[in-house]
Amino acid sequence: MHYKGVLTKMKTENGSPIQYYLVFENDFLHVNQLLDKHLSIHFVGYECLNCSLNKEIYRQGFCRQCFFDIPQAADWIMRPELSQAHLGIEDRDLAYEEKVQLKPHIVYLANSSNVKVGVTRKTQVPTRWIDQGAHEAIEILEVPNRYLAGIAEVALKEHVGDKTNWRTMLKNEIQDENLVEWRDKLKAFIPVEAMPYYLENNAETNLEFPVLKYPKKLKSLNLKKTPQFSGVLKGIKGQYLIFEDDTVFNVRGSEGFVVQLAIA
Template sequence: MQTEIGSPIQYYLVFENDFLNVNQLLDKQVTINFVGYQCLNCKKNKKIYRQGFCYDCFFEIPQAADWIMKPELSKAHLGIEDRDLEYEEKVQLKPHVVYLANSSNVKVGVTRKTQIPTRWIDQGAHEAIEIVEVPNRYLAGITEVALKDYVGDKTNWRTMLKNEIQDEDLVAWRDKLRQYIPEEAQQYFIESNTETNLEFPVLKFPKKLRTLNLTKTPEYTGVLKGIKGQYLIFDDDTVFNVRSNEGFVVTLRVS
């Protein structure tokens, strides 16, 4: 889902020739039907392996290379190709931000500067702050690796969806972690910023989570009660991760 910052955040499903504001579906009955696959790269009806790609594409295209999930493996700044140097230079040699986000607990993460606050929204963070802004993905990656020794790097998605969260002083966290930033990235530390607070469109938070698996349950009907991160939350405590189902072709019916 694409998102737009606001109070609350606005969510959109974008189709080939139209789009849908998902917020307008709150308190409405929604039926999801799984009808097939479409790899995000080759567009073929092939079973999705990971990240919306079929098996062959996942192991061939630069959009699914290891440096995507592990920024510290980036080598474009050295002129070294992994799968496609032109693509890698286009993505890796852009300003990146290392940030703290509080979704279920305080965690450190990396994203391109242009993906803020989208990345925070996708993680379901109710507050976040930038720590450093560096000129390439490699520097962001080694900074994240260094900070992971002192702060988490994972979100507990169950805690996030249940809204069992506590506010944290992210400015204090930023200042406390400064000493652990690698020497190469110290000059990029952001000294004077404030945390961003995010409000999600949720009418009712789930208590006992049940995840919707389209391969096991190809048809599901429920009343939409909220949207947080990339999850749809339904009245029977079923949750559906839209991002995790990229490449799945579905029909939606609203009643």
């Protein structure tokens, strides 16, 4: 079977295990059904997720011009503490910024390679944790806007990590942590403005990924350098495909790439 389309991050449904889907314009693939099958990936071009032109992808699925122009790629996306829509101050497009920033946001702890703090819109729970490959997570604050979530994250990352070690996550070299204890320990460092939104009695969420075999020595597939790849799919974790020969492919990191897929 053959498929062709523009890569975007895999859609997910939480379950035991999590269900993954690759969605193209005219097709979709239930990726879990490809486990133990031979998958070929052929890189054929680019399609910017904003302007749809065949221009080289710069970051986050966008060509260079779009990345520096559109509100979906502004600095406050990666650094929520820079959000200013709650003050009525525009960065690139105030209407868009109000729509995204002035919604309930969750500050959370997740454990994918180590305990880390993060921020996401409430509607993105548990999708955000799945995308990070976290096997456990807990909500610690539910705030009314992105700015408050951002300043809380900045304060807490003085005392806990804010990055995932993707190699450790993919090898599954992980330890279970008591996230309730971590939440209680970090409570003292939450900024005063965010403290009214502290979630006292939340339980942690556990997530199960569809992986038949974890890699031991990782080889990262870069479609620019290796435009043709074939292998037997052995797992899906975070936004990565894991192959039998220990090759791993970051689907989200290749957004905007046009590919042909063949399944045998």
